[in-house]
Amino acid sequence: xxxxIKDELLDxxxxxxxxxxxxxxxxxLLTELKKRLINRVLxxxxxxxxxxxxxxxSSAGPPNARNGHSSKTLRSDDGKLPVKIPRDRNGGxxxxxxxxxxxxxxxxxxxxxxxxxxxxxxxxxxxHLLEIYKVEVSAALISxxxxxxxxxxxxxxxxxxxxxxxxxYFDAIVVKIRHDGKVANRAIYxxxxxxxxxxxxxLGMWSSENEGSRFWLGVATELRNRGLxxxxxxxxxxxxxxxxxxxxxxxxxxxxxxxxxxxxxxLRFVGWxxxxxxxxxxxxxxxxxxxxxxxxxxxxxxxxxxxxxxxIGKSWEANWHELTPFFDYPPEIRRIIYTTNAIESxxxxxxxxxxxRNLFPTVESLYKLFYLSxxxxxxxxxxxxNQWRDALNRFQIEFGDRMPPSL
Numbered sequence: 001x002x003x004x005i006k007d008e009l010l011d012x013x014x015x016x017x018x019x020x021x022x023x024x025x026x027x028x029l030l031t032e033l034k035k036r037l038i039n040r041v042l043x044x045x046x047x048x049x050x051x052x053x054x055x056x057x058s059s060a061g062p063p064n065a066r067n068g069h070s071s072k073t074l075r076s077d078d079g080k081l082p083v084k085i086p087r088d089r090n091g092g093x094x095x096x097x098x099x100x101x102x103x104x105x106x107x108x109x110x111x112x113x114x115x116x117x118x119x120x121x122x123x124x125x126x127x128h129l130l131e132i133y134k135v136e137v138s139a140a141l142i143s144x145x146x147x148x149x150x151x152x153x154x155x156x157x158x159x160x161x162x163x164x165x166x167x168x169y170f171d172a173i174v175v176k177i178r179h180d181g182k183v184a185n186r187a188i189y190x191x192x193x194x195x196x197x198x199x200x201x202x203l204g205m206w207s208s209e210n211e212g213s214r215f216w217l218g219v220a221t222e223l224r225n226r227g228l229x230x231x232x233x234x235x236x237x238x239x240x241x242x243x244x245x246x247x248x249x250x251x252x253x254x255x256x257x258x259x260x261x262x263x264x265x266x267l268r269f270v271g272w273x274x275x276x277x278x279x280x281x282x283x284x285x286x287x288x289x290x291x292x293x294x295x296x297x298x299x300x301x302x303x304x305x306x307x308x309x310x311x312i313g314k315s316w317e318a319n320w321h322e323l324t325p326f327f328d329y330p331p332e333i334r335r336i337i338y339t340t341n342a343i344e345s346x347x348x349x350x351x352x353x354x355x356x357r358n359l360f361p362t363v364e365s366l367y368k369l370f371y372l373s374x375x376x377x378x379x380x381x382x383x384x385x386n387q388w389r390d391a392l393n394r395f396q397i398e399f400g401d402r403m404p405p406s407l
Contacts, residue, residue, distance in 0.1 A: 038074075038083050042095055046086040049093050064090045112137075116146050117372030121356060146368055153364075153371045157204050161228040164404055165193040166395050167336060168203070169235045169343040170242065172211075173350055177360045187211065188366065189219070192343040196404070198384025198392065200342065202374055203228070207363045213241035220249035230402050232395060233325070235340050237261040243322070252402070257322040258340040259286045266312045278305065278312075285316070286338070291327040295320075329398075332390040342385075349377050 047053055050064055069084040085095060094100065115125045122139050129137050169192045177186040189211075191203040203223060208215045216239070231250050236242055237258045246253060263282055270278045281301050288294035298320075302313035316323065326338045336342075353373045360366045385391075396403060 038081065042083070042086055045095055046088060046093055050088060064088050064092070112142055113146060113149065113372060116142070116369065117376055118353065124356075146372075149368050149372060150364065153367050156371060157367075158226065161203060161223065161226045162195055163227060163229045164231075164402065165195055165201075165203075165228065166232045166392075166399075167194040167235065168192070168231050168233075169340050170239060171237060171340055171343040171347060172239070173347045175354060175357075175360060175366060177363055177366065179363075183359060184209075186363065188363075188370070190343060190346065191219075191223070192346055194336070194342075194385060194388075196392070198388030200378070200381045200385075202346070202378070205367060205370060207366075211240045213245045216242050216245035217248060220246050224249050232399050232402070233337050235337050235343075237340055238319070254325045255322050256325045256337045257319055258338075259323065259326075260339040260341065262316065262319065262323060266309075266315065269309050269311050278309070281305070282312075286323075288327070291324045294324060294327060330390075330394055332387040333394055335387075336385060336391060346377065349373070 043054075046066065050066070054066065065088070067087040067089045069086050072083055072085050074081040074083060087093060111129070112125060115128055120128065122142050125142055126137055126139070170189065171192075172187040172189045174185050174187050176183055179186070186207055186209070189206045189208070193201045193203050195201050204219075206215075206219055231253045233254050233256055234242075234246060234250075235256045235258060238261070243255055246255065263279070263286070266282060267275055267279060281297075281304070284297040285294050285301065288297050298313070298316055301316075306313050326334045329337070350370055350373060354360075354366075354369065357369075360369075
């Protein structure tokens, strides 16, 4: 139970208060109280360690006595806190409140990590802490604070997954990374899943210099080894070698190519004046009620536009088997799988966070930033995707034999 603080004590403490700085400033009352409380607790810890009070003697055995103090300046939310660490003669005293080698107090590491997760670089973090807390910190301290997250990233990347995810989106974001002394663009691939509760969940992050079947086979195998036994539908944007690799590990999974990206790629061949008319005719393809009606709409489009834009019709024809799976589902499922906008939105957030970083020294440093940023982003994923119950009922009918028994 918390001890009650009497009003008389508060009145005495605030006797000389005249402005906010007297209470909250770097030399204010609260900072002074914190410093004195820390010193008092440290003295109490030493008393417990020795087994007798100050100015008393040990009741048994050769006495281990107090042996002065060592000064230490802690960095805290209130600025610098000079404290005195008591010592014992035998050198066995280990303070709990302020462990040896600790130079910060309160949520100082958390403040650094929070700033780092929002895309601030080392110099920006140093400047922010100096302005807000009046504390100078070294680049090494910031690096050490964020390096502690590296183990969290490894644990997260290797955590067990659900046995079934109805929908998984795959996409990539390109960043500049220093590798073997050279700066090069590097693709970071992400997998964003919709679980059986309709909630978003990032399954992992991967990096590769070369995208292809071998890389995607490794990703799919890793997901399988982490417990993911089945995926109903994968939504992608033309990732090289993805289809054959996924089929080798998840043979029953259907691949849906992003319609929005297919449309954008098609309109690249069209001038601004004709773009609206061409987009309108392409819309008849992907808004058709059935796959057969869509095929007819494509044939009509090619009859009119093949002479001027042959690449558009050929592209739709070549990717037809991956563009049309969504026609087999009702609107509540179609709207979720016909586009990769869900993972595109996530990538957009990552781009905003990393836009101040022209270069990452290692892939691991990028993983740290994205992981910390993801903690902030995923905190906003509090509700299932729209109309998820309707979609789940349809999945239960379509894939009932592949649903978990507990559902």
